[in-house]
Amino acid sequence: MSxxxxxxxxxxxxxxxxxxxxxxxxxYDCRALPGDTLExxxxxxxxxxxxxxxxALLTDGLRAERExxxxxxxxxxxxxxxxxxxxxxxxxxHVQYTRNMVTGASNSDLVIILIDARHGVIEQTxxxxxxxxxxxxxxxxxxxxxxxxxxxxxxxxxKIKADYESFIPTLNQxxxxxxxxxxxxxxxxxxxxxxxxRSEFLPWYEGPTLLEILEDTPIHEDANLSDPRFPISxxxxxxxxxxxxxxxxxxxxxxxxxxxxxxxxxxxxxxxSRIKGIDGLQGxxxxxxxxxxxxxxxxxxxxxxxxxxxxxxxGSQPEVYSKVEAWICWMDHKVGRIGGRYLLRQTTRNVRxxxxxxxxxxxxxxxxxxxGHRDLKLNDLARVExxxxxxxxxxxxxxxxxxxxxxxIDEGTNLTVAAGVILGAGKExxxxxx
Numbered sequence: 001m002s003x004x005x006x007x008x009x010x011x012x013x014x015x016x017x018x019x020x021x022x023x024x025x026x027x028y029d030c031r032a033l034p035g036d037t038l039e040x041x042x043x044x045x046x047x048x049x050x051x052x053x054x055x056a057l058l059t060d061g062l063r064a065e066r067e068x069x070x071x072x073x074x075x076x077x078x079x080x081x082x083x084x085x086x087x088x089x090x091x092x093x094h095v096q097y098t099r100n101m102v103t104g105a106s107n108s109d110l111v112i113i114l115i116d117a118r119h120g121v122i123e124q125t126x127x128x129x130x131x132x133x134x135x136x137x138x139x140x141x142x143x144x145x146x147x148x149x150x151x152x153x154x155x156x157x158x159k160i161k162a163d164y165e166s167f168i169p170t171l172n173q174x175x176x177x178x179x180x181x182x183x184x185x186x187x188x189x190x191x192x193x194x195x196x197x198r199s200e201f202l203p204w205y206e207g208p209t210l211l212e213i214l215e216d217t218p219i220h221e222d223a224n225l226s227d228p229r230f231p232i233s234x235x236x237x238x239x240x241x242x243x244x245x246x247x248x249x250x251x252x253x254x255x256x257x258x259x260x261x262x263x264x265x266x267x268x269x270x271x272x273s274r275i276k277g278i279d280g281l282q283g284x285x286x287x288x289x290x291x292x293x294x295x296x297x298x299x300x301x302x303x304x305x306x307x308x309x310x311x312x313x314x315g316s317q318p319e320v321y322s323k324v325e326a327w328i329c330w331m332d333h334k335v336g337r338i339g340g341r342y343l344l345r346q347t348t349r350n351v352r353x354x355x356x357x358x359x360x361x362x363x364x365x366x367x368x369x370x371x372g373h374r375d376l377k378l379n380d381l382a383r384v385e386x387x388x389x390x391x392x393x394x395x396x397x398x399x400x401x402x403x404x405x406x407x408x409i410d411e412g413t414n415l416t417v418a419a420g421v422i423l424g425a426g427k428e429x430x431x432x433x434x
Contacts, residue, residue: 006085007219010104012132013114014124018145022114022189023077023088024055026211029196032079055190083215091128102329102419105132106405109219110139112210113164117150117186121163127364129164130381133171133180134327134421136401139217140182143210147202148188154204157186170367174327175398181217185210223290227395228256229318229403230264230310231347236295248279248295249304254347254402256315258296259287263313266304267393268320272313273298290402307349309393309403318393318403323356323426324386328408329379332417336376342417344386346406352389353408356426359383376418385426397421 011019026032028041040046041053048054077088089104105111111132115125132140142164150156161184168182185194186205193199196211208216236248258264262275276299278288288294296310304310311317330336336355344353360369362381369383376382397404408418 004080004083004085005220006087007110007214007217008087008089008108009110009112009214010089010091010108010132010137011112011114012091012101012105012128013145014116014119014122017114017116018189019090019112019114021055022112022143022145022187022195022210023090024053025189025192025195026088027077027079028053028055029192030079030081030211081211081215086214101128102131102135102331105135105137106419108132108135108137110141110214110217111137112141112143114143114145114189115160115164117144117147117156117160120160123364125164126167126367129167129171130174130362130364130367131329133174134381136175136397136421138180139219140180141210141213142182142184144184144186145189147186148191148193152186152201157184157205167367175396183207183213185213224255224400224402225257225290227316227318227400227403228258228312229254229347229395229400230258230296231349231403232304232306232308232310233348234306235304246297247301248297249310250293250295251348252293253288253290254309255290255400256312257287257289258310258312264298264310265313265317266302267309267311267318268391269303269308271302273300273302275299309347309349311393318395319425321392321394321422321425322388324388324392324394325359325383325423325426326386326406326420327381327383327423328376328418328420329381330376330418331378332410332415333378334410334417336380336417338373338375341411342408343411344388344392344406344408346392346394347403349392351392352411353386356385356387359385383423384420387426394422396424398423 011023013019046054079086089108091101091104113125113129115121144157144160147157172179185207186202187194187210189195193201194209196209198209230253231251232249233251236250238246258275260275260278263272264275265272275296277297278285279295280292338355338358340355342353344351358372358374358376360372360383363370395403404422406420407416410417
């Protein structure tokens with residue numbers, strides 16, 4: 001099982017669409033629950049009025065969530081089948097918890113957009129779909145839930161499918177016509193129809209079950225192997241009798257592949273060297289790839305520290321930004337003011353920045369960019385420009401999810417006030433100084 005591929009997925013949708021119940025059904029029907037959890041679920045006071053098991057209890061762990069019957073925090077659950085391991089993030093449905101949904105989507109490979117068959121496509125459906133597309137998720141599963149409450153009607157499913165397909169072109173425009181796979185499935189999470197087992201009440205649906213989709217979705221093609229990036233987290237200098245001259249650069253490979261002997265360039269300084277050795281958890285290795293934490297040694301002494309990064313000399317080079325255009329989700333109750341100063345953290349690099357302008361704020365009802373040039377409120381999705389106090393080597397988010405993402409930190413409170421993705425270089429104004 002240790003070599004089985006891991007799929008990270010997110011469930012999103014409006015309140016009461018059945019996200020927590022769907023996850024509970026997956027865990028319950030895949031036999032991924034320990035015995036004491038089953039005993040807890042089967043207690044009389046934990047059952048629903050009709051006597052069935054309350055599967056939402058498996059993910060709604062906060063007291064406030066259980067009392068209100070909603071999801072507030074992002075809950076993570078883990079299970080596996082013989083074909084794949086899964087990490088599920090259950091995102092909250094309320095508008096005021098949009099920032100939590102952004103957190104859950106940032107590391108996901110696939111998103112399940114749940115739609116209540118009784119209500120169809122609503123504002124939160126569009127909001128969550130936009131966020132998932134903005135954060136680079138390439139695989140969408142649109143699950144029309146509670147189809148049993150609509151008498152298993154195929155026409156209801158087809159209408160919802162057509163409504164959703166009408167704004168897919170808008171989603172594809174977010175990152176320069178990025179393409180993504182979108183699949184539709186009718187199901188009943190509470191009953192288990194089309195979740196793990198096929199439903200006898202949906203003979204008109206000839207596609208796979210939800211679990212089959214999750215097991216078969218190809219995600220190995222999503223990895224960025226063409227843009228090697230190694231952000232440096234720490235400099236290792238033991239200075240011990242055993243390693244008197246050892247000087248290594250520790251970090252996690254953000255993308256691509258590095259091999260011993262490769263010529264590399266340090267960013268943003270531009271100095272070059274060659275990889276002398278790669279030390280991993282199990283000892284020396286000849287190469288390393290995205291996701292691995294290693295220490296790299298070089299055959300010449302160049303000045304590197306936390307926040308710098310190594311890239312291949314003969315590979316693609318990151319853009320070195322002094323100003324960036326980005327989409328951000330504002331996460332703080334305190335408004336974000338134009339001209340406000342924030343610490344921008346991208347991979348391991350910290351750069352002071354100024355919110356130079358708010359170009360537009362997204363109108364979720366229409367998925368159109370509305371008028372900007374105003375302060376940002378909690379959960380606003382806005383296209384902004386940020387001016388940087390130091391060079392920032394980075395890639396557009398559509399090219400590289402790891403090096404194109406960042407957060408903004410209020411230096412006074414040390415709170416994360418926004419999360420963002422880089423679109424490209426901002427408009428330059430040489431008379432303006434940070």
